[in-house]
Each structure stands twice: as structure tokens, then as C-alpha cells.
Amino acid sequence: MLAIEVQPPSQVQAGAILYPPLVISADSDDAIDYIQVALVDAYGSVLVDQLYGTLSASGKTLDDRSASRSNRSTEYTVFPDLAVSYAGVYTLQVTAVTMDYTAPNGAEAVIAASTSTTQIIAYDQSVAAEVPTADEQDLLRRLRRNGGFGVPRAPR
Numbered sequence: 001m002l003a004i005e006v007q008p009p010s011q012v013q014a015g016a017i018l019y020p021p022l023v024i025s026a027d028s029d030d031a032i033d034y035i036q037v038a039l040v041d042a043y044g045s046v047l048v049d050q051l052y053g054t055l056s057a058s059g060k061t062l063d064d065r066s067a068s069r070s071n072r073s074t075e076y077t078v079f080p081d082l083a084v085s086y087a088g089v090y091t092l093q094v095t096a097v098t099m100d101y102t103a104p105n106g107a108e109a110v111i112a113a114s115t116s117t118t119q120i121i122a123y124d125q126s127v128a129a130e131v132p133t134a135d136e137q138d139l140l141r142r143l144r145r146n147g148g149f150g151v152p153r154a155p156r
Helices: 134-145
Strands: 003-006 011-013 022-027 034-041 074-079 088-100 108-116 120-123
Touching (some): 003 134
Antiparallel strands (some): 034 088, 088 108, 088 120
């Protein structure tokens, strides 16, 4: 199941990197090849060339002792450097993609799941930095401590 573990900030300055970073989780049993992110305006249109940074990435399993003891492992995908170019009201569409290598015309990308973030308002002027929730801070700390996820530190 695809889930947003860390929501992006509700407000941001246009051109600034989103903090907290978007973090997605999925069960490793879902066989997702990669996660893709797109910027969507208030009318539901996908906006091309207005979201910058890492727009697609593969998940990694978090190997730490704080994780649950269940038999299922969770893969996390972090988008550490997303930035919205222009002022406006947006959401991020998050799409999980699997590759079908048995398709008759060659490999095909298949949408396995999709979800959207909460609303993001981008302003032309600077805005106050947002603080992640306690649960989000804990996950970001665990991802940062266990390396390889590219989780940035909070801006000063």
C-alpha cells in the first residue's frame, strides 16, 4: 500500500526547496519499481516544468531496530530537493509504477497506485519554515541516521 509518511509543507516560497521533504512508504511485497512525483494545480492539471528536483526514485528498506517487528518490510522513498517554480496553489501527485516486462510490445510502465499530498501554497515572498510533526521528525531522524536516503536537515 502506498502511503505519504511525511507531507510537504503547507506553504513555501516559490523556488525554495520543500522542507520537510516528501517521504513515501510502500510494502516491499508490492513490487514497485519506482515512485514518480508530479505537480498538480487547483484545477487538476499536471504542470510540466514547474516542479524541480528529484521527480522519480526507487524505494529502500529502512534497516533499524525502531521499525515494527512484523514480517512485512517497508520501503521508503525520499524526495529531498523538490521545489515549486511559481506562486500558486498545488498538490503533489504521487504515483507508484511497476514495469511489465511480459507485454507483447516490450516493457511497459504500469501504474500500481496513486495518491496526492495535502495542499501546498507557494508564495512569491518568504514564509516561515514549518516544523514536521513528532512522528515525522522521528521517521526523518531514523532515515537520516541509517543513511542512503538523502534526508536534508531543517533550514535555519
